[in-house]
Amino acid sequence: xxxxxxxxxxxxxxxxxxxxxxxxxxxxxxxxxxxxxxxxxxxxxxxxxxxxxxxxxxxxxxxxxxxxxxxxxxxxxxxxxxxxxxxxxxxxxxxxxxxxxxxxxxxxxxxxxxxxxxxxxxxxxxxxxxxxxxxxxxxxxxxxxxxxxxxxxxxxxxxxxxxxxxxxxxxxxxxxxxxxxxxxxxxxxxxxxxxxxxxxxxxxxxxxxxxxxxxxxxxxxxxxxxxxxxxxxxxxxxxxxxxxxxxxxxxxxxxxxxxxxxxxxxxxxxxxxxxxxxxxxxxxxxxxxxxxxxxxxxxxxxxxxxxxxxxxxxxxxxxxxxxxxxxxxxxxxxxxxxxxxxxxxxxxxxxxxxxxxxxxxxxxxxxxxxxxxxxxxxxxxxxxxxxxxxxxxxxxxxxxxxxxxxxxxxxxxxxxxxxxxxxxxxxxxxxxxxxxxxxxxxxxxxxxxxx
Numbered sequence: 001x002x003x004x005x006x007x008x009x010x011x012x013x014x015x016x017x018x019x020x021x022x023x024x025x026x027x028x029x030x031x032x033x034x035x036x037x038x039x040x041x042x043x044x045x046x047x048x049x050x051x052x053x054x055x056x057x058x059x060x061x062x063x064x065x066x067x068x069x070x071x072x073x074x075x076x077x078x079x080x081x082x083x084x085x086x087x088x089x090x091x092x093x094x095x096x097x098x099x100x101x102x103x104x105x106x107x108x109x110x111x112x113x114x115x116x117x118x119x120x121x122x123x124x125x126x127x128x129x130x131x132x133x134x135x136x137x138x139x140x141x142x143x144x145x146x147x148x149x150x151x152x153x154x155x156x157x158x159x160x161x162x163x164x165x166x167x168x169x170x171x172x173x174x175x176x177x178x179x180x181x182x183x184x185x186x187x188x189x190x191x192x193x194x195x196x197x198x199x200x201x202x203x204x205x206x207x208x209x210x211x212x213x214x215x216x217x218x219x220x221x222x223x224x225x226x227x228x229x230x231x232x233x234x235x236x237x238x239x240x241x242x243x244x245x246x247x248x249x250x251x252x253x254x255x256x257x258x259x260x261x262x263x264x265x266x267x268x269x270x271x272x273x274x275x276x277x278x279x280x281x282x283x284x285x286x287x288x289x290x291x292x293x294x295x296x297x298x299x300x301x302x303x304x305x306x307x308x309x310x311x312x313x314x315x316x317x318x319x320x321x322x323x324x325x326x327x328x329x330x331x332x333x334x335x336x337x338x339x340x341x342x343x344x345x346x347x348x349x350x351x352x353x354x355x356x357x358x359x360x361x362x363x364x365x366x367x368x369x370x371x372x373x374x375x376x377x378x379x380x381x382x383x384x385x386x387x388x389x390x391x392x393x394x395x396x397x398x399x400x401x402x403x404x405x406x407x408x409x410x411x412x413x414x415x416x417x418x419x420x421x422x423x424x425x426x427x428x429x430x431x432x433x434x435x436x437x438x439x440x441x442x443x444x445x446x447x448x449x450x451x
């Protein structure tokens with residue numbers, strides 16, 4: 001199959017559907033492997049993410065013309081149709097005829113020649129009748145189609161957070177996620193970074209209230225950015241930077257990050273430490289640990305010690321940790337595995353998870369948080385965080401922890417300037433959302449071990 005934009009997007013969509021891979025990892029890997037021209041690569045990404053974000057609307061349209069239910073179509077045929085309908089409905093610069101012809105050709109290229117007539121017929125019928133489509137205008141189905149969010153999540157957020165929160169969150173899903181980076185003060189000053197960023201036309205703007213946080217309006221390819229390659233910054237959402245800010249990490253501390261990949265909190269904490277002290281950065285998988293180590297080296301963070309470790313088990317169990325002990329840490333970051341409902345704008349495939357997929361997560365989170373508490377010295381801080389919007393993984397876990405661990409007490413969180421809590425919650429908890437903080441959906445709870 002030729003490595004053009006549509007074929008790249010098709011193969012990436014099939015990988016996400018069949019292997020449940022993370023969208024950003026899948027499309028980046030596909031582009032690296034096929035090495036298309038920059039324009040083709042950009043279109044491939046636009047098609048790929050567009051189909052994932054608009055899948056509910058695309059399937060509704062297909063349902064008007066296909067006698068066979070969309071979910072019963074062969075996976076390649078289904079994704080070919082979704083790609084074509086997305087181009088017809090949402091991309092004005094691509095001629096309708098080109099979208100149809102490419103879809104028919106794709107059928108043949110993936111060994112589905114027998115479906116070429118079926119695909120052609122559906123798409124031609126859509127072109128003739130698209131002005132007569134009667135889109136749902138009211139109710140949950142209309143919201144689901146408009147915002148690209150399954151009905152079960154709309155009902156879920158309404159039930160746990162209320163109508164106003166749900167509506168604001170749905171509206172945020174149609175907005176692109178901003179790109180934030182954290183300037184490395186060990187390499188440059190904020191003024192130096194902004195000066196160089198202006199020369200590179202990155203559209204950089206410092207974020208008030210969060211030191212060294214910068215928003216980039218025109219980041220381009222981050223990996224190819226010379227400032228990135230020189231270790232002047234790393235990519236980290238503003239919510240995660242706030243999490244590190246609240247921990248009040250200082251030089252010469254001992255800090256542990258128990259679920260560290262891809263390393264953003266590790267890097268920011270080490271920079272707050274001015275690269276003095278010890279920072280143990282752990283993850284369960286060797287590949288992710290290597291990723292953290294590579295990032296720390298690029299940023300010049302020699303205080304970071306990486307190792308494989310299962311955060312749900314005692315520190316000495318299954319660990320290839322350095323000889324220094326992580327126990328008695330001044331600060332422990334516990335960014336637990338979660339449902340990811342706060343990052344739907346960045347990873348749209350998460351929105352197609354089921355409610356059942358959440359059920360086992362709180363037990364894992366409780367286990368990891370309890371084990372992490374063992375690493376905190378008297379007077380030290382424990383930071384629990386997730387990138388999800390689900391009370392059962394957020395506030396309920398934080399409340400449970402205090403009930404089960406009387407040797408810890410809550411620490412009041414001072415919300416940074418320009419931000420506000422997205423929900424009513426105890427003062428040691430902070431729920432961030434796109435509409436309240438301009439960040440990903442994120443939760444932080446802060447505890448201190450009693451002296």
